[in-house]
Amino acid sequence: MTMIFGVPLAVFMGQLLLGLINGAFYALLSLGLAVIFGLLKIVNFAHGAMYMLGAFATLLGMRYLGVNYWAALLLAPLVVGLFGMLMERVLLRRIGHLDHLYGLLLTFGLALIFEGTLVNFFGVSGARYPTPEILQGGYQTGFMFLPKYRAWVLVAALGVCLFTWYMIERTRLGAYLRAGTENPALMQAFGVNVPLLITLTYGFGVALAAFAGVLAAPLYPVSPTMGSNLLIVVFAVVVIGGMGSILGAVVTGLAMGLIEGLTKVYYPEAANTVIFLVMILVLLLRPAGLFGKEA
């Protein structure tokens, strides 16, 4: 059997694939953060909570309204996105002119409130969301058993990442958006409603997190603390990729998933820390991040 550093090739390939799937998750979440930071300069610490709300919307939708998984893929991001827009309108906008730190504190406080409220009602054990029937079971790929649902997560997450990148970097709407954040006064002079654009962008970033939440619901127990566990890693991914860089977030997300996957084979004890080691290295060597522009 071919061995790679003492690990059979089949096991190695399996781990790479799993790493890629986790990476797709990181990519999706860090993409939302990067959009919000890159375009609105808000350090959105409520992003984890929005991911969690997406998963909860899916769970509660099924329990009380009979909304199935496929409908939830559309509805949960919509509902949570609208909620995010409300947050932006009512709260974030009022501190837009202040230092980033205020936005960070406000969103962090909101995240704690959402999390605490749900803990109060649902506890922390979490609830299980059934995998949709069509995606149950898996494929025997020769080197591993790949559950269908994980394959679907990879495809869906990468698809949405690509779509977002295209929207922002290649369409007229994306161009307005980028211009509007670069020079809002000028854009307004051209008759573009910049405040509305900002609200919509925040809503979209939040909806991406909620979408990731829907994808996560059948994989992990749906619990109020699921977002805060993930948020710090995702922030590290954004920092490595370069704050605000959209392509950077996606590529770094995937790469970190792979690195983490390999660490789990060779030195599992460090699996939770390896991303932060990479972050430190990147900050030392390229402070603006791998894809960031030097300020």
Add this chain to the structure above:
Amino acid sequence: MTFIKKTLVSSIAIAATTVMAASAQAEISDGEVRIGYLADMSGTYRDLAGPGGLEALRMAVEDFGGSVNGAAIEIFSADDRNSADVGANTVREWYDTRNVDLVAGLVASSVVIAATRVIEENNGLGIVNGAAASSVTNEHCTLNHIHWAYDTYPLANGTARAIVDQGGDSWFMLTADYAFGHALEADVTKVVEENGGEVIGGVRHPFPTDDFSSFILQAQGSGAKILGLANAGADTVNAINTASQFGLVESGQQLAGLLVFLNDVYAMGLDATQGLLLTTGWYWNMDDEAREWSERYYERVGSMPTMVQAGIYSSTIHYLNTVEELGSDDPVAVRAAMAEKPVHDFFSRNGYIREDGRMVHDMYLARVKSPDQATHDWDLYDVLTTIPADEAFRPLSESQCKLIN
């Protein structure tokens, strides 16, 4: 000093101590019995003790009548947030400003080891229900606390032995990479090897871990018959869920949950957990007495009690009974008197408190039901066998407790 003088001085000293002890014993301090409930009220361990445990404590006080020999019973509580610092400081403050008589709850093992040290310094009394580590009454034992519901020793002993007996003789260990996980792993390895089995591999995962897919894949590749989970709470839940997604059981391997609580099984659902063997200190549906109490609990809390929550009720009643009989809440006297009486109630069978502070009682080997066996939401376990009290826990002959010679 002459002989007479010496005798005189020492008899005065003895007399004085006796008088002081007698006056301390003859009354309830501050005219109130004060119970402080310390637990994780909002984090990972919230559902196994948390607010439900506090409610069980309140039930015990209400059922007791709200007062002891005319002295009112006061309850207060705090969230230790699973931090040893926060826990120890809270307990210290309870002694400094509130003259707490009994510290109850006590969940995460790390918090408990720190908190019981403060209880010892203040010569108070603590009853530990939530913690798993058997070291609480082994190297960390004190004269000032009792460990009630369960610990890691019977968990490893009961579950691992039963599985090896059934032919599960090759193990792969999935271990949480911290003190508790290492201890459990060591206990299990010992039991497996003593019974003729073998641990052929393992992986230590960071605590906590969300994604177990990589570790499950490694376990599948190992060819072991049994995947032993030496972790707890959310980690166990995640590992079991992931194993079910990757078809671990279908491919002929079996899971052994070494610390699984009722709320974990409820959260995961029977589809993912069916067939899982586990050891528990108590199960709500195991007989009429247990059921009757649990139904009262359910009406107040909205979920069925875990062994920890039931243990909190049981230990509080035993404590209050003893205080009443003794007419005093002096911690050391109460502990000694508690140990003189057997503990036999809806929770504990054949129970008694040993010198090291371990309340030994019957433990149970259970199997999680399959979805078609369950008749309602909380119908989760089949109790297979009873592990007698004297066999379940670490024998005193192996103890490192300083109270045991």
